[in-house]
Amino acid sequence: MIPLPLARIAEITSGALSGMADPRAVVRGPVVIDSRGVEPGSLFVALKGARVDGHDFAAQAIRAGAVAVLATRPVEAPTVIVPDAAAALAELARAHVAALPQATVIGVTGSAGKTSTKDLLARLTARIGPTIAPVGSFNNELGHPLTVLRADADTRYLVLELSARNIGHIQDLARIAPPQIGIVLNVGTAHIGVFGGKEAIAKAKGELVEALPRTGVAVLNADDPLVLEMASRTDARVTLFGRSEAAAIRAEDVTVDERGRASFTLRTPSGSGQVRLKLYGAHAVENALAAAAAGYELGLPVATIAAELSAATPVSRWRMEVTDRPDGVTVVNDAYNANPDSMRAAFEAFGVLGKGRRRFAVIAALRELGEESAALNEELGRLAGGSGLAGLIVAGPDAQPVLQGAYAAVQEASAAGPPLAGAPPFPPAAGGPPFPVGVPQAPPPVGAPAFPQGPAGPQGVGGAPVPPIVGGPPFVGGSANPQQTLIRHVPDAAAAAAELAGWLRPGDAVLVKGPRAMGLERTAELLLGGAQQ
Structure with a gap:
């Protein structure tokens, strides 16, 4: 930032100095909206959000080295008071570029x-x-x-x-x-x-x-x-x-x-x-x-x-981050955000990266789709269900269209092979078709996390209890047989990781992708041992 005295900042933002602010005090940057990011010479912009009011952190910002606070009301700190802090921030940036x-x-x-x-x-x-x-x-x-x-x-x-x-x-x-x-x-x-x-x-x-x-x-x-x-x-x-x-x-x-x-x-x-x-x-x-x-x-x-x-290597987090675990499981963390177009691109890339391997995906219903939400989310389910996955987990609310699309896709692909003998049906969701599961085989590995429990045991679509899967699904990746594709609905990112942990075997591949609000990057972090990505 080009150093600016408070008097000039007040002039640019049509603000007034308050709290014994020295008009000659110089802001050298950075300008921040999070008091934890304050450095000596900073300007702290106090914004009022739905749950947190930046004005409550003004004194903390000054103690951390901020020269002053850009605020909409007086606080116990040197302040430039403006009618609208966000608009004032924009005006300050506009003047800055001009310089x-x-x-x-x-x-x-x-x-x-x-x-x-x-x-x-x-x-x-x-x-x-x-x-x-x-x-x-x-x-x-x-x-x-x-x-x-x-x-x-x-x-x-x-x-x-x-x-x-x-x-x-x-x-x-x-x-x-x-x-x-x-x-x-x-x-x-x-x-x-x-x-x-x-x-x-x-x-x-x-x-x-x-x-x-x-x-x-x-x-x-x-x-x-x-x-x-x-x-x-x-x-x-x-x-x-x-x-x-x-x-x-x-x-x-x-x-x-x-x-x-x-x-x-x-x-x-x-x-x-x-x-x-x-x-x-x-x-x-x-x-x-x-x-x-x-x-x-x-x-x-x-x-x-x-x-x-x-x-060039990836710079920004959670965008097609590919990490190989020591056991050979590959985790693709593309969880920053999602829309129908980026979902298609991610599944296309995942199909190449996971070729010849058992592949699993964790997704969530897409948002901000308006009147087309149900149709586009069902299309997402069809995309996932038709991708030859060994298992699919849909996390979070509003999942029914995604699940219906996924089940329809694997059902339509059933002509590729006979049903897997002895595969128990998935209990139906309210108003929806039954979802298939794989056949239990070996006992779970020691220390495998338990599946998320509901009142009557592990939860499926619509809260229906499902039989526990012991040792993970016994199918091979790439099969189009619907009885060889496990579909689960879980409430959140942590539950998705817990469910997957019992399925994965060395050499498998996992795609994690969903809308930002679902926070599915947490699923990827848990699968990788909780490390920061």
């Missing part, structure tokens, strides 16, 4: 892949000059200005994510930090229930290219028709990326190895380079191309772009 004339702002948006693309692009821009990028997914009305305020006089590139939960959100974020380069990755189904349709999502995402100056660059996905149409919404120069011939920056000869990592020839107007990604999933190719296109526009040599993309 960084040498910094190039690059915005990234899309329904999926924003964080991975941002991480790749920040790696590329760091080859040219000092770069600031969000930690994780700081991409909303709070995370965006907080990231901007981390920049200082030496910063040359600000690589920012811009998210939207409604029309106008990206426009507001672009006003805080006007972009010179705007990247639109895709238009998918994330938050479709909030927006009401993909056309509305496209309208919101396109606000990024509308914010570009005539001298700017719009980097658009040539393979997504709704993104390609955005070329007509900007006066900036347009550069296309993708796999089609229309793309100036494109991937050719794409191959995927046994771990699901893609390699391709990066083709540009001035030459080509070979890229071998360390990131998992074929969908990482599009993210790499988007970053490559922006890097190319900034003048990076193709060889440098290819080398940096090939060397």
